[in-house]
Amino acid sequence: MLSVAWLVPAPEAWAQEYVFNTVEIDGNQRVxxxxxxxxxxxxRGQPVSGGQLNDAYQNLQNSGLFESVSIEPRGGTLRIQVVELPTLNRISFEGNRRIKDEALRALIDSDERRVFNPSQAEQDAVAISEAYSNEGRLSARVQPRIIKRDQNRVDLVFEIFEGDNIEIERLSFVGNRKYSDSRLRRVLGTKQAGLFRRLVRRDTFVEGRVDIDKQMLRDFYLSRGYVDMRVTGVNAQLTKERDGYFVAYNIQEGQQFxxxxxxxxxxxxxxxxxxxRDIVKVRPGVVYSPSLVETDIARLERQAIRDGVDFMRVEPRITRNERNLTLDVEYVISRGERxxxxxxxxxxNTTTLDRVVRRQFDSVEGDPFNPREIRQSAERIRALGYFETAEVNARQGSSPEQVIVDVDVVEQPTGSLNFGGSYSNNDGVGVAVSFAEQNFLGRGQKLSLAVSTASEATRYGLTFVEPALLGRKxxxxxxxxYAETNSSFASYDGERLILQPSLGFxxxxxxxxxxxxxAEQSELIARDSGTEVGNVIQDDIDAGEQLSSALGYQYTYDTRVTGLDPTAGVLFQFGQDFAGLGGDSKYVKTTAKVIGEKKIFNEDVxxxxxxxxxxxxxxxxxxRVTDRFVLNPSIMRGFxxxxxxxxxxxxxxxxPLGGNLFVVAKFEAQFPLGLPEEYGISGGVFYDVGNLWDLSDVxxxxxxxxxxxxxxxxxxxxxxxxxxxxxxxxxxxSDALRKExxxxxxxxxxxLQTQF
Incomplete structure (x- = not known):
């Protein structure tokens, strides 16, 4: 059967209008x-339509001031009846142990002494639950409850059930052939639950960390030439007991270029x-890394500025050679926009001075705009450690040829008070207390005070560093x-005071x-009469206090972090001190050190x-013996x-008398022991060979x-x-194969060293 319905529009109804000469309002106390x-x-006295009455009702209902509202027209009188929401008297938290009250208060928007808003309380409960989720406690529940008080007041209580941590029972990878699971696990910020799971906070599953970990994996592979590497997916599955996660990263490594x-x-x-051309340091055959390309470009553009060439830009053009797995790089110099x-x-920056942030920029007002330099400046600002977040953006200025660089920062605490403990065979048990401020008075200066005591050594120290003297690099x-020693490895005690100003660039x-x-003042002190002292040491004790005054330098060359090969690096140090500028001694003291590191077997060793x-x-x-070289286990092991x-x-x-000359060569390898890497236990073997000799001028x-x-x-x-x-x-x-x-x-x- 087919039926058709015809709809005929009704005649337009005339809207009813009201005119109220009197408005009666009941129930309000505060408003x-x-x-x-x-x-x-x-x-009063103005025509009001029915729609406007409905709008008035909605306005009052949505104001957040009233629990209920009623509007009733009675002839020329409009009656408004309201029930005010109570005042929020007190906010408290119950059941929270992992997150303190102060941290929870910073998460919520409800305020004491203001109108209580039930919907806002629900939103606050959600915010608290999310904070616990970020801590890995996905089963946490938060219930807002109110307790009524007199004078239309209420107390708001957030009842919190924290639940247990949802730990990561296993971190695994699918598709990785070049690097083992254990090597890739060391790349991730998230860690696998292990022996000390109650103390490690990074072994809980937090969904927000997944993207960060994916980027860390991507950066790791890119720096080693795997330009096609992709993380195709991340699978997180709950265990049957719902108390842990199995997390698997699906990886496509690709080929190394x-x-x-x-x-x-x-x-x-x-x-x-x-x-x-000579400024370009990358050479054919080196494993490809985007950071090496960026470093070359930055080096070229800095040289252009020194040469007075403005607006020079360098663009890398990459050509793939699939047959021989290489990437040709052509640096193209062109003129950038003016x-x-x-x-x-x-x-x-409420504490940090503007100049501390400004000196991270190589550009100043009026200089040519270089987007690459601005990005690098942003990284330097973040690396300071003074700010929780730092955003650097450029926008158009007063004309199309000018830009304004906006720096928005959120400061974070930069001071720390540390209590530490240590134990070693040499110094015994020790306690250390130190105060450090990385941004002293907001000037970017570093100040630290330290006191350490061990059974055989006591030390007091003050260090101050101004990283940019007179605004320069x-x-x-x-x-x-100041140090006092009474080591059981010597028959005398010692006191030493050192004052050392320095400049570095x-x-x-x-x-x-x-x-x-x-400037160094030192003294050897005899012990009680029952302690036997050799004649050479007795001469040093009889000399009393001695003052040395020396000028010196130290050159350091380090490629372990910034070198071309992320799996290898070299540290070279060479220094000399020339004493004789006043004081009681005149000498030249020379030290040198070379360290070479290389990771092999897929960087596991x-x-x-x-x-x-x-x-x-x-x-x-x-x-004296305190002036000569004395070898400690940190220099040569086994003694x-x-x-x-x-x-x-x-x-x-x-x-021990020490010596005027020494040389030590150390060879060591560090490797996994086959234990679960979340235990943090690894092994090593070493071979040390060294000599200490010469007592000339003694x-x-x-x-x-x-x-x-x-x-x-x-x-x-x-x-x-x-x-x-x-x-x-x-x-x-250790065992000494050859000794005297x-x-x-x-x-x-x-x-063992720790801070707590």
């Missing part, structure tokens, strides 16, 4: 009549590419250090030079080689502090000295490294 009328939008042909061309009139920096606006440091991309002045040495050339004054080198056996003593009269000519000692050993939640713990077990009969061997060593 005045005039305020209610103003919110309702009704005036290396740099092919690296060329430089200029499309900018007046700029010859040949003049900049845009200038009009000004730099900084907001949000020159750091000024001041170190004041970069001399190359990876090189830095420090110039310093060192770290190889490290260290060569370290020093020489002391004495001219005048008392050449006590001062356990190798010349010794004085006179008067029944056995005193008064040996009356002494029974052995070992002056020196000999090379050889030590092999095994290490266990344990990254515990309370600090790094290291065990060394008078050496003091130390077969077992354990060190």
């Amino acid at each position: 005045g009549d005039s305020a209610i009328l103003a919110r309702a939008g009704i005036r 290396r740099f092919g042909n690296v060329t430089l061309v200029s499309q900018m009139p007046g700029v010859n590419a040949d003049a900049y 845009i200038f920096v009009e000004r730099i606006d900084i907001e949000g 020159v750091s000024f440091g001041l170190k004041l250090d 970069p001399v190359s991309e990876n090189g830095r030079l420090q110039l310093r002045y060192t 770290t190889l490290r080689a260290t060569l370290e040495g020093g020489g002391l050339s004495w001219n005048s004054g008392n050449n 006590e502090p001062g356990g190798i080198g010349p010794r004085d056996l006179s008067n029944g003593a056995d005193d 008064n040996l009269a009356g002494g029974d000295v052995v070992g002056e000519s020196g000999s090379f000692r050889h030590v092999i050993g095994f290490s266990v490294f344990w990254d515990t939640p309370v600090g790094p713990l290291q065990f060394n077990v 009969e008078f050496d003091k061997e130390q077969r077992f060593e354990v060190t």
Whole structure:
């Protein structure tokens, strides 16, 4: 059957109008009549339609001031009846242990002494639940409840059930062939639940961390030449007991690419590419990394600024060679847009001075605008550690040829008070208290005070650093250090006071030079009469207080972080101190160190080689044991502090004398032990060979000295490294393959440092 219905429009109805000469308002106590009328939008004596009456009702109902509203027209009188929402008297939290009340109050928008809004309380409960979810407690529940008080007041109580952590029971990867699961797990910020799961906060599943971890994986592969690497998906599944997650990352690694042909061309009139060709450091055959390309571009643009070439831009053009798995890079020099920096606006820095932020920019007002430099400046601002967030954006200025750089920051605490403990065979049990401020008085200066006490050593120190002296890339440091020692490895006590101001500045991309002045006052102190002291040491004690005044320098070259190869790096240090600018001594002291590191077997094994040495050339004054080199286990393992080198056996003593010359070579490998990596336990083997000798310019009269000519000692050993939640713990077990009969061997060593 087919039926058709015809719809005929009804005649338009005339809207009814009201005119109210009287408005009666009941039920209001806090909100005045005039305020209610103003919110309702009704005036006495003016025509009001039915739609306007409905709008008045909605306005009052949505004002957040009333629990209920009724509007009733009675002839020429409009009656408004309201029930006011209560005043929020007090906000409290119950059941919370993981998150403190102060942190929860910062999450909610409900305020005491204001009108209670039920919908706002529900939103606050959701915000608290999300905070617990970010802590990995996905089962947390929050229930807002009210307790009625007199005078139309209520207390708001958030009843919190925190629940248990939803831990990550297993982090795994699918599709990874080049790197093992254990290596990739070390890349992620999220960690797998392990032995100390109650102390580790990063082993809980937080959905917001997934994107960050994916980017960290992507950056890891890109820096190693895997330009096609993709994270195709992340699967997170709850365990049957619903108390943990199995998280799996699906990966497509792709092929590793290396740099092919690296060329430089200029499309900018007046700029010859040949003049900049030597600045490009990347060479064919090196594993491709975007950061190396960015570094080359930044280097080229900085050189252009030095040459007075404005608006020069460098664009990399990448060409893939699938057959030989290389990427040809062509740096194209071109002229950028003629845009200038009009000004730099900084907001949000209530403590940090503007100049601290401004000196992170190489550009100032009126300089050509370089987007790459602005991005690098933003990274430098974030790296300061002064701000919780830092956003740097550019917008058009007063004309199309000018831009304004906006810097919006949110400050965070930069001071810390640390209590620490340590234990070692050499110094015993120690307690350390330190105060550090990374942004002193908002000037970007660093100030630290430290007190450390151990059973055989006490130390007090003050350090101050101005990172940009007079607004330039020159750091000024001041170190004041006082130490007392009563080591069981020596027959005397010692006191030492050091004052050391210094200047440091970069001399190359990876090189830095420090110039310093060192004033040192030291004294050797005899113990009670029952302690036997050798004649050589007795001469040092009889010399009393000695003052040395020295000018020195130290050059450091470090590619372990910024080098071309992310799996290898070199540290080189060379320094000298020239004493004789006043004081009681005149000498030249030289030290040098070279460290080479390389990660092999898919970066699961770290190889490290260290060569370290020093020489002391004495001219005048008392050449004492505290001035000479004394080898500690941190320099050469397998022996006590001062356990190798010349010794004085006179008067029944056995005193280490140190030496004017030393050299130590160390070879070590660190590797996994096959234990779950979340335990943080790894192993290592090492081989140390070293020598300490020469007592030239030392008064040996009356002494029974052995070992002056020196000999090379050889030590092999095994290490266990344990990254515990309370600090790094290291065990060394060693055996001396070659030593002298008078050496003091130390077969077992354990060190632990922590802050709490």
